Amino acid sequence: MNAQPPRPTPLEEFLEGIWRQNPVFVMILGMCPVMAVTVSAVNALAMGLATTFVLTGSALLVSLLRHWVPREVRIATYIVIIASFVTVVDYLIQALSLQLYTALGAFIQLIVVNCIILGRAEAHASKNPPLPAVLNALGMGLGFAIGLLALGSVREILGAGRLFGLALFGADFQPWGVMVQPPGGFFVLGGWLLLFNWLKKRQGRLQPAR
Amino acid sequence: MADLPLTQLFLTTVLANNFVLAMFLGLCPFLGVSARLATAAPMGAATTFVMLVASLCAYGLNALLTWLGLEFLRLIAYIAVIASAVQLVEMVLKKYSPTLFRALGIYLPLITTNCAILGVALFQTAREYSLIQSLTFASGAGAGFTLALVLMAGLRERLRLAAVPDPVQGAALALILAGLLSLTFMGFTGLGAGE
Numbered sequence: 001m002n003a004q005p006p007r008p009t010p011l012e013e014f015l016e017g018i019w020r021q022n023p024v025f026v027m028i029l030g031m032c033p034v035m036a037v038t039v040s041a042v043n044a045l046a047m048g049l050a051t052t053f054v055l056t057g058s059a060l061l062v063s064l065l066r067h068w069v070p071r072e073v074r075i076a077t078y079i080v081i082i083a084s085f086v087t088v089v090d091y092l093i094q095a096l097s098l099q100l101y102t103a104l105g106a107f108i109q110l111i112v113v114n115c116i117i118l119g120r121a122e123a124h125a126s127k128n129p130p131l132p133a134v135l136n137a138l139g140m141g142l143g144f145a146i147g148l149l150a151l152g153s154v155r156e157i158l159g160a161g162r163l164f165g166l167a168l169f170g171a172d173f174q175p176w177g178v179m180v181q182p183p184g185g186f187f188v189l190g191g192w193l194l195l196f197n198w199l200k201k202r203q204g205r206l207q208p209a210r
Numbered sequence: 211m212a213d214l215p216l217t218q219l220f221l222t223t224v225l226a227n228n229f230v231l232a233m234f235l236g237l238c239p240f241l242g243v244s245a246r247l248a249t250a251a252p253m254g255a256a257t258t259f260v261m262l263v264a265s266l267c268a269y270g271l272n273a274l275l276t277w278l279g280l281e282f283l284r285l286i287a288y289i290a291v292i293a294s295a296v297q298l299v300e301m302v303l304k305k306y307s308p309t310l311f312r313a314l315g316i317y318l319p320l321i322t323t324n325c326a327i328l329g330v331a332l333f334q335t336a337r338e339y340s341l342i343q344s345l346t347f348a349s350g351a352g353a354g355f356t357l358a359l360v361l362m363a364g365l366r367e368r369l370r371l372a373a374v375p376d377p378v379q380g381a382a383l384a385l386i387l388a389g390l391l392s393l394t395f396m397g398f399t400g401l402g403a404g405e
Contacts, residue, residue, distance in 0.1 A: 028381050031237035032325045076293060083286040090285070106332045109285050113325045115238055181396060182232045186389030193382035201377050 013132050017140030023116045024147025030114040033107050035185035041164050044152025046100055048145025054085045055117050059125040059137035066126050078121040086111045154188050155179050216346045223350030225398040229326050230358040231391055236326030241384050250363035252310050256299055258352025260321055261330050263295040265348035268331035269341050288331045296321045
């Protein structure tokens with residue numbers, strides 16, 4: 001994917017994950033935390049930032065070690081690197097906010113098996129010098145966080161009538177309860193994808209010359 | 211939770227707390243392998259087997275690590291054990307059923323990064339299940355995963371014959387379908403409430 005002959009500029013490298021290859025909306029990777037923690041915008045943001053940290057840290061380390069790791073054991077090595085960073089984040093969140101820690105639950109530790117992180121380590125960081133690897137990981141992480149936030153805020157607004165814990169509507173608002181329940185996650189993400197697909201199709205129709 | 215009857219634990223894990231549809235674990239294979247019924251069922255069986263092995267190993271490891279006072283290594287140890295268990299399943303399948311091995315293709319090694327498996331190991335540790343409870347929990351989780359996968363594959367096979375509007379095709383359709391399934395499974399919620 002990233003092996004095109006003209007080397008992408010640092011800015012392109014950074015923006016790739018945010019827009020063109022957004023992990024949530026375009027690649028549809030790492031769905032489990034996306035659905036599970038996005039019942040509120042705060043949870044979504046915390047999860048996004050934690051994933052960004054792990055992604056960036058592991059990308060840096062994988063990229064630095066890329067000449068020393070033998071090909072046969074590379075996946076195992078990456079997993080151990082990622083697991084170490086996740087352990088750091090796990091203890092960090094526990095120390096900073098116990099409330100958040102209980103809300104996110106086992107999903108912090110499950111960052112280990114988020115396909116985006118291993119996918120990036122394998123497809124990008126192991127082939128690139130540290131700087132582009134970190135920039136790309138940072139972009140991917142932020143793209144992931146933006147996706148989570150988009151999902152989390154819609155679900156919180158519809159399902160609880162709040163955003164970041166602040167009430168948006170009057171007391172008469174009847175929350176659409178199913179949106180903060182498991183099915184809501186599927187529906188909202190399906191809805192976002194639908195919207196993007198539709199926009200893409202419409203754009204294609206309006207500009208047939210391209 | 212500690213003295214829940216085993217049958218109830220099993221049923222709750224399969225239906226009310228279905229791993230895929232209620233707890234969002236193992237979504238990647240759920241969306242990836244559920245296009246055809248023929249691969250969905252074996253994939254479910256392979257995952258269930260890995261879950262059982264992982265659960266057994268995780269129980270032993272947790273006891274060992276707690277005894278040594280090295281709890282912070284738990285995550286790394288679990289992941290290493292799961293990766294080896296997947297390797298084992300891969301070798302067994304390759305020997306006894308090469309056709310199935312080829313059919314599952316890339317998804318077999320991907321079981322390693324299936325969050326459902328690590329989820330089983332982590333949840334059984336967090337809830338302090340005994341050995342028997344852990345194994346029941348793991349088999350329930352596997353059965354639930356297989357059930358969801360097979361249901362989804364059946365639906366998607368039928369949908370291929372239907373006229374679906376253009377923008378809805380692909381992932382959006384799969385997600386909305388999963389949402390509807392999940393809505394159905396919410397009907398089982400009362401099942402495990404008898405505490």
